[in-house]
Amino acid sequence: MSMIVPLESQRPDAIERLLDDAFGMDRHGRTAYLIRGAVAWIPALSFAVVDDDGTLIGSLQSWPVALTQPDGTRSPYIMVGPVAVDPAHQGGGHGRAMMDAVVAAAKAQGTAPLMMIGDPEYYGRFWGFSAEDTSGWCAPGPVEQRRLLALSVDGRAVGGTGMLGPDIRVTA
Template sequence: MAIILPLLTQSPAAIEQLLDAAFGTDRHGRTAYTIRQGTTWLPTLSYAAVDADGTLLGTLQSWPVALCKEDGTAAPLVMVGPVAVLPALQRGGLGRTLMDRVVADARAMASDPLMMIGDPEYYERFWGFSAVATGEWGVPGPVERRRLLALSVDGRAIPTHGMLGPRQSVTA
């Protein structure tokens, strides 16, 4: 049985090694990486799954992104993913456990709406993610539109127009 811990408990090298094993070393060219470029994953919504010996089995990272409108305003979102599990353990429920945790914690803290690029049938069935609000979102790279998903965790409306990209920090 896996133990779920904050991702901060793991070394960056171990996280990168797991991501390479799960997705390949060419993963950095994917659109998801462009969307969150220049941001750092959110410690409060990012997790590690480890075994009793502390071996890293899986990770889930969440990222601060935004839907930017033409008038310069931006609607903050949380990008969920990648959900990574060691190849030998994939399809064993560990990714689902990590997703259960991020959605539960996001609901508990009434976070900004969640978004992800993923399998719509799977993520809608278990957590309610949908592509209904994302049809007019601009994306900085190729993506299957039906795989661009969003979920409101606190009843707030999901923004329907704008360009998806990294959330810019505000400085005084």
């Protein structure tokens, strides 16, 4: 039986290997990596799935990012992802369980709104993520606008106009 644990309990090399297996060696050039930059992931909102013998089979990282508006105002967000599951263990609900964990933790902590790049139908149906208020967002790389998703966990407004990037004011 698998179990969700804090991601910080896992070896960094095992996490990197899992991400390479799930997304390929060229993953560092993707727009999501450009948005979050070189900031550290947030331990309290990052999770792993391990199997019975403690082997890492899934990971979910969350990152401090911000939407910088044309006037320089910065609105903080928590970027969720990547959600990675070892290819041999996909389809077992591990990604969904980690998403349940991060949304529940964010709500319990009253964090900044969550955002991600993902499938609006899937992430909307299960967790309420939406692209409805993100049409004014820009990213530092290519992205389908409909895949820029946001979720307010405490009633704060989401949306606005501006460029997404790392929130260097936040320390993990």
